[in-house]
Amino acid sequence: MRTIKLTYPHTLLLDELPETAAAIGFFDGIHEGHQKVIKTAVNQAKYNNMESAVITFHPHPSVVLKQDVEHVQYITPLQEKQQMLQRLGVDRLYIITFNKELSSLEPQSFIDHFIIQLNIKHLVAGFDFSYGHKGKGNVQTIDAHSRDVFDVTVIDQVQAGDRKISSTRIRELLQSGEVERANELLGRPLIVRGIVKEGDKRGREIGYPTANLAISNDVLLPRIGIYAVKVLFKNEVYEGMASLGYNPTFTADRDEPIVEVNIFDYNNDLYGEELVLEWHHYIRDEIKFNSAGELIRQIEEDEKQIRRYFAHES
Numbered sequence: 001m002r003t004i005k006l007t008y009p010h011t012l013l014l015d016e017l018p019e020t021a022a023a024i025g026f027f028d029g030i031h032e033g034h035q036k037v038i039k040t041a042v043n044q045a046k047y048n049n050m051e052s053a054v055i056t057f058h059p060h061p062s063v064v065l066k067q068d069v070e071h072v073q074y075i076t077p078l079q080e081k082q083q084m085l086q087r088l089g090v091d092r093l094y095i096i097t098f099n100k101e102l103s104s105l106e107p108q109s110f111i112d113h114f115i116i117q118l119n120i121k122h123l124v125a126g127f128d129f130s131y132g133h134k135g136k137g138n139v140q141t142i143d144a145h146s147r148d149v150f151d152v153t154v155i156d157q158v159q160a161g162d163r164k165i166s167s168t169r170i171r172e173l174l175q176s177g178e179v180e181r182a183n184e185l186l187g188r189p190l191i192v193r194g195i196v197k198e199g200d201k202r203g204r205e206i207g208y209p210t211a212n213l214a215i216s217n218d219v220l221l222p223r224i225g226i227y228a229v230k231v232l233f234k235n236e237v238y239e240g241m242a243s244l245g246y247n248p249t250f251t252a253d254r255d256e257p258i259v260e261v262n263i264f265d266y267n268n269d270l271y272g273e274e275l276v277l278e279w280h281h282y283i284r285d286e287i288k289f290n291s292a293g294e295l296i297r298q299i300e301e302d303e304k305q306i307r308r309y310f311a312h313e314s
């Protein structure tokens, strides 16, 4: 898959670009609804002998449009999005810089510059897609803006339990620890990747060594707590327990939560390695214990519960 970053105005030339079927949207999470939109574009491309593309934006529009938002955390940060789109068979990824100038483009200018000028012959969007200044363009106006140069497929609402599957809904589920439900709407487990860095080396002393992960600050994490996780490392899958929190039993003033994982039945050195965690099940909130002994007893219980969880799940 080729990734092409575009900032308005771009200088790509129409006659140097292949005819393309493209899906358009922000697509944070690449959930089941997004997958339907994207797969439709990939299939249209195959059927019409065209290239397939996804047209997306970066950063999230809220950074530009909302005054109080400076930094957004993503269910799928750019790197993750790229890998998933590649797996879905997308040939090109256009990433349009979302800035003030872009947000002020009139709907027709947006279509002229970013759809027609990119040689898009078939556009796939969800039923609630909007474009152009103040979102004035939508799936009702798109045919009129197409200048009869491209066809449009609109995807009906993909639902779970009578409600639209959306990035917003998945974020809410993650904030309340409902990772299993979030995973259902995503159509796969939520993942986070990180490099193993040095921790306080206390884990070994308490009998539960943990790999502490350095995680990019644009990654959306679920709510603070203890989780049943799977760990993907060098083509192997392990089971384990993760703690996402501030370790209040030992530290009083940590600003940022840390993610650490105890991998079951594994005790080699992992410093510097990249681990991918799959979040499967929320066990409990983190607790400030009065002693290391109490914490250890609780972790023993956590381990039993998580081993039981995986034994019944598989």
Ligand SMILES: Cc1cc2nc3c(=O)[nH]c(=O)nc-3n(C[C@H](O)[C@H](O)[C@H](O)COP(=O)(O)O)c2cc1C
Pocket (backbone or CB within 6 Å): 199, 200, 201, 202, 203, 204, 208, 209, 210, 211, 212, 226, 241, 242, 243, 246, 247, 248, 249, 250, 260, 261, 262, 285, 286, 287, 288, 289, 295, 299, 302
């Ligand atoms: C399954 C699990 C549950 C944990 N629960 C708590 C908790 O409830 N409260 C807490 O203060 N720390 C908790 N921790 C974090 C430990 O305090 C931490 O792993 C230990 O201090 C080692 O830290 P280090 O890796 O930085 O050396 C938990 C860790 C694991 C693996």
Ligand SMILES: Nc1ncnc2c1ncn2[C@@H]1O[C@H](COP(=O)(O)OP(=O)(O)OP(=O)(O)O)[C@@H](O)[C@H]1O
Pocket (backbone or CB within 6 Å): 024, 025, 026, 027, 028, 033, 034, 037, 124, 125, 126, 127, 128, 129, 155, 156, 157, 158, 159, 164, 165, 166, 167, 168, 169
């Ligand atoms: N459940 C869904 N069913 C069908 N199409 C969808 C669904 N969710 C999103 N889409 C479409 O996918 C594209 C990307 O949408 P967008 O990134 O706004 O996702 P979203 O999940 O609706 O996000 P948010 O919750 O932030 O509004 C758009 O074309 C949108 O209409």
